[in-house]
Amino acid sequence: MDTALAHRLRTAGVQPSAQRLAVASYVLDTLEHPSADQVLERVQAELPMLSRATVYNTLHLFVRQGLLRQLVLAEGKVVYDPRLEPHHHFIDDQTGRIEDVPWQAVKVGDVGTLRGYEIREYMVVMRGRRLPAPRGKKK
Ligand SMILES: [Zn+2]
Numbered sequence: 001m002d003t004a005l006a007h008r009l010r011t012a013g014v015q016p017s018a019q020r021l022a023v024a025s026y027v028l029d030t031l032e033h034p035s036a037d038q039v040l041e042r043v044q045a046e047l048p049m050l051s052r053a054t055v056y057n058t059l060h061l062f063v064r065q066g067l068l069r070q071l072v073l074a075e076g077k078v079v080y081d082p083r084l085e086p087h088h089h090f091i092d093d094q095t096g097r098i099e100d101v102p103w104q105a106v107k108v109g110d111v112g113t114l115r116g117y118e119i120r121e122y123m124v125v126m127r128g129r130r131l132p133a134p135r136g137k138k139k
Contacts, residue, residue: 012065014112022047023058028067033079033089073098073125088124101126 005024014020014062026042027034034042040055059080062068069081073089079098088101106124 009022009067011106012067014061014065015069019047019050019054020058020061022050023055024062024067026080027059027080031100033071033073033081035077035079057105086121086123089127090126090128090130093127093129099130111136 005021009016009020009024022043022094023039027039032038035133036056036059039059040052043055044050063070067082069084071079071081073079073091083100088105088106090099090101108122108124111119111122
């Protein structure tokens with residue numbers, strides 16, 4: 001069993017059961033921005049007895065305890081993101097793939113001076129297509 005992961009859960013105030021560890025080992029270490037159903041599918045491959053309710057409850061618990069962020073990036077689609085530091089997102093029109101974009105890569109106007117609002121957080125969600133990598137260069 002992954003004791004570092006168990007420690008991480010405990011530190012966040014989450015009792016590390018076998019099921020929670022199975023969910024955590026995928027969702028706290030992925031760049032895929034999975035939906036709850038995708039998490040269920042992935043984790044069930046390891047732990048077939050895992051119920052949908054357990055996965056949903058565990059995801060909500062992780063969000064509540066600050067281990068995970070819940071994002072709505074596309075209409076009606078909730079995804080989970082273990083990267084807690086500020087960053088932006090790019091969504092590929094064709095594949096629906098969600099990629100992280102470094103915070104510094106996009107310059108946003110002075111959000112803090114928006115009158116009549118207290119801004120808690122913000123991010124830029126970009127949509128488009130990924131261009132083929134230039135020849136002779138990897139990725
Ligand atoms: Zn992200």
